[in-house]
Amino acid sequence: MSKIILITHQKGGVGKSTLAFNLAQNLSKSSTVAIVDLDLQGSLSQLNGLVTDFDIIPFTDDTAAIPELDYDFIFVDTPPYLSNQLPQLIQLADLIVVPTKAGILDLLAIKSTLELIEKENGSDRAMVVFNMVKANTTLTLDILIGLEEYNIPIAKTHISDLVAFTRSVLLNGVDNDRNAKKQLDRLTEEIITKLV
Ligand SMILES: Nc1ncnc2c1ncn2[C@@H]1O[C@H](COP(=O)(O)OP(=O)(O)OP(=O)(O)O)[C@@H](O)[C@H]1O
Numbered sequence: 001m002s003k004i005i006l007i008t009h010q011k012g013g014v015g016k017s018t019l020a021f022n023l024a025q026n027l028s029k030s031s032t033v034a035i036v037d038l039d040l041q042g043s044l045s046q047l048n049g050l051v052t053d054f055d056i057i058p059f060t061d062d063t064a065a066i067p068e069l070d071y072d073f074i075f076v077d078t079p080p081y082l083s084n085q086l087p088q089l090i091q092l093a094d095l096i097v098v099p100t101k102a103g104i105l106d107l108l109a110i111k112s113t114l115e116l117i118e119k120e121n122g123s124d125r126a127m128v129v130f131n132m133v134k135a136n137t138t139l140t141l142d143i144l145i146g147l148e149e150y151n152i153p154i155a156k157t158h159i160s161d162l163v164a165f166t167r168s169v170l171l172n173g174v175d176n177d178r179n180a181k182k183q184l185d186r187l188t189e190e191i192i193t194k195l196v
């Protein structure tokens with residue numbers, strides 16, 4: 001059976017597509033992987049043809065068909081709003097990854113996504129991932145406390161703001177950057193651990 005990993009956050013530009021791409025690229029070294037691109041802008045779908053290590057499946061209305069796809073891992077990349085597909089996607093996902101930047105405004109914006117995950121009983125299958133963390137910053141207690149009211153775990157691995165991630169989509173990953181690769185490997189491991 002495929003493991004379905006939903007990547008979602010109602011805010012734009014938090015790194016949903018970038019994380020989906022890099023996690024898919026990383027897992028494709030040892031498994032069969034697809035990304036279902038539910039963003040109507042189709043950002044990842046435009047890479048179809050350039051990407052050879054995994055499949056990118058364009059927008060589908062038929063959410064229920066996703067579990068029938070035959071891959072080890074299926075990432076579902078979502079648009080920057082709470083789409084009407086989201087409740088069903090939360091229910092069928094084995095893991096829900098919510099990337100966020102570490103700013104106060106970003107955490108205010110995350111609330112409606114986390115509330116929807118709670119409402120659809122997905123909290124114990126969800127994970128918040130801090131992305132684009134600036135060099136020489138530590139996440140302040142305020143930020144972590146702000147998330148405490150939701151019973152949603154936070155990934156131990158933080159993904160830094162690194163040019164390797166910006167370029168990763170063109171370079172088929174971050175293997176050229178030791179730091180980025182180390183972070184991606186750790187996050188991949190956390191995700192696999194949570195899935196098994
Ligand atoms: N860890 C990172 N370090 C540096 N740049 C990053 C990182 N993650 C994402 N980016 C960059 O941030 C921008 C937004 O990322 P991305 O498109 O993945 O976000 P998104 O959440 O999918 O946005 P949207 O909601 O609009 O689809 C892109 O230019 C991407 O290259």
Ligand SMILES: [Mg+2]
Binds near residue numbers: 017
């Ligand atoms: Mg995107």
